[in-house]
Amino acid sequence: MLTKLKLPVLFFIFVITLTTTGGAQDGKVFSGKVSSASPEATKAGIAILEKGGNAIDAAIAVSLALGVSEPAGSGIAGQTVMLVHPGKGQKPFVIHGTTWSPRHLPAGITKEQLKSGRTATTVPSTPKVLDLAYRKFASGKVTWKELVQPAIEIATNGFTVGPFRQKAFHFYGDSLKPDKTASDIFVKEDGTAFQVGEIVKQHKVAKLLTRIATVGAEDFYSGEIARKIADDMQKNGGWITLEDLQNFPEPKIVSPLVGSYRGYKVFTLPPPFGGWVMLQILNVLEQSNQDGLSQDNDQRRLRLLDAMRIAHGTRQHDPVDSFTDYEQDISQKISKETAKLLLQGYRKETGGETTHFSVVDGTGMTVAVTQSIDSYFGAKVAHPEYGFLYNNYMQSFRLNDDNSPYVLKPFEMPYSSMSSTVVTHSDAPVLVLGSPGSARIISAVAQVVSHWVDVQQGVKHAVDAYRVHVVADNQAYVEGPTIGNGLLQGLAQKSYVLKRPKYGVSDSQYDPYFGGVHALGFQKGVWEGAADPRRDGLVGTAWQKVTASPQSTAKSGARPN
Template identity: 30%
Template structure:
């Protein structure tokens, strides 16, 4: 890949911020792309001309609003703000790729804007069904054979190249994951861990768990005296699992050679790569930390000591040499070789307790998946230590509402938030299955009677304090991560989340190998540290030698009629759970395209702290309704969750979408 091509993929124009646009009715999501022949047949030219005529008459009168549209950027704006009708309609046609005669549109005269309405007028419209606005303009790709969605366009292309060469979805996941670990090194890499949810061509599924592991010298109270040691420095590092996880996945499902999968990333690291905007932003925000380590100074700073910027070239030559060794000698080089010795020394020099034996003892694990039925589909998620059961619980609650038939979107949103709260309460009882018996929770979360019992406790007119949801322990946040979604020609799907936790993990980098290490030990709970709500940490997630901390990852694969329909997942810590669920609901329940579903603003509630977060651009009338139900609302930080998704459309095409919140670009063929 040339530097010029890298530059195009890394610095593609940032997604347009089109927050706050919503319409009363949106055409069927498959029709908008011009491929739904049945809808085209139904939508005759006569019918289209009639619609256009009505719009024109309404514009001339300047009093009749055919379709309510709101353009607002803050919570003081009105849903009755009426833009120029011709401007509105042209934008509507452009966004939806409709095929009406443009001459009809151009003939519509200009209408004056109405005065902004007050919030009490909005309340009168609460019984209407509106659609959310869009907070980003995500990139999408279409194909018929395979697709890869990542948060870095160059990595999506590397994955597609693997598929085109006859590689499996697992091959593409490994090649793409290695790439993201270089180009977005602040989120993931071979110094971290992850989970790979795999749906085989025969319909069977499993999860490969290569989550980081607590060192043999770990103790439950090791951070009581100084809890900052769990986030920064050598003591924060868990034994990395990525390379062993890749090895196991490749041995079971790989088609191309192990070495082949490493070559694109080796070349990028050795010859140089264009720094993308997300990496540059993270580097700038953590410049002080990066300056403390010679390994970071060598790769992210210019010779005169200035921090590299987006669009400039970075080289990680030592890291490329490490990848070359692992590609040639296998995973043992990382866990039992000279590379291991260098990494252990770097970790211990930074105050860590990981030993050579800890690396040698690390083993990935194959776990059963959790499967449930939802709306005529089979939903596959990973079991603990992931948060797949939380997603299952939320869906189990919501499927009794028949959301598709709901005429009031505010009420549906309230119910979704309440389901989130019950799901997060359940999460505090889960832990590493090698140390905690999760069988009761795993069985309960898909049990219809259990879903019915939780649904019966949701009150449509009011939310409640955290005690109402049976919360016993504090909710531990995790952060960071990257996600990849892959679908190949054989209907093998991979939903794969990898992380080093906080941006640049522990901020420890081995100068000799170039490996950046995680700070995953921070995802454990620490005994005795009572949170601000008076809740103790969960014993299920206490530190123990060889234990893996709970994760918010929620990789999801959905089947319909025996074939893969969706491959979904997200980055964003605890918001992974809520963002993945919302995107799925937006398509299945609210008839949105995958791109629309990803672009729509999200809402989040994890029970504690007692706030409901919303992305700027969320419909004001929905927020008003939530406030009336006593939700404590606060604006979500931009880009808090990043979704990657693939969908098989009814006509057989494959649609891949990479979230514009991190400027991702998918690929398909």
């Protein structure tokens, strides 16, 4: 059963959750749920679950299908990170899918070189992450080819443009025109943008995916695909070499950060990602006056803005010391004591694209996945033979040395705001979510978690609620068609400067600037899903015919030793 939700979304993120609901309906048993940013990707995940695949299987299929059907936000040449919770009583883990800067960088690099074109590209992680997830944690019931096939079909037959994707084509299409390959694929022949209901086909990407389905993802790093990427880079001034691809490290499996919020455990992504900032927002909310958080009103929005101002300010002025040796520093930053101290006194971002999706299968495993090519349409250039868009994660580095790990160096991880999150109660997952949107990811995830816990109106209300965000300590962004006098007075009293997004992709009500949360919540004994009305998302439920008592698949619930 598929449930269509209203509007489009911005960042590519996905979540997968496996759990039992107990019992069957009409001779069928619940085998999972998917919420993602495109109908095509959701249907791909549901099909895999109904074949007997687990949440990891479904996540791989959704990831690849999203890269084709929401190309402004993610793709095969981007970054993918998975937060996996195998189920009640088991230990969650992260498949740490960071990208890396090239090993050899020229002198005199400028900011413009890091924004677009092949010089803006880090070495992609997505194929490596999906390959590792399949080899170590898949069910064994679905082949690799079957997981890639839905994306091949979407690329070959095309996807139908929805309202959000149309806005992305309209407002960012001109930036693709200087690159012939990107323009030929994502701009119509007459130079205009694709409209809602029109079909976008990607035959070159279908060729790439067909090869990956046949010979495996490793070809992207050491085979024919790798050689053609290196050749394209050399011919067009890019910095990625065959050596970079061949020596790309196996993604690490690491522990997530863990915090708490009003009796719930909250698991999220470690550095270089933004999970610690999201946990600090929740800590500040928990340690401050509780009045005003249980109602979705102006007072709640002001409380959220204050907590965000503190946590985003910490990230700006007191960043983590290291992306690898961070345990002590992070432990202090996400402590309740630090939140109390920060409340005693308050001590930029760029536009980003990404995607998130959520899946639950019948065994209790949850997977939250965020993936991205960074900005809308990444580096704005595509591989001439294979048609995929390169990412532009190089723009996440700082050129000026400030003694932080954010500075551009050879073979370094880029700064990221990804904050895939799983919330548990009694050691079982109850909420799975994430978002796109650069630093707004952190704000969006914290708001939805707080709304779900504090307002208690369910996952759909939590995702649909209007959002706020803070930039540069005092610039407040407020969503919605109107702003009440109470909120305006509160903003003035607290010295906020009211701002409105200018990205041009909003409708009169919801704005993708504030993220694109695709979430699943366990409510009254069943999993419910929410697709963000700010995107073209869809929630789907998978059912299987009852043939015997449902059992976990061979690898379902697997976790690292």
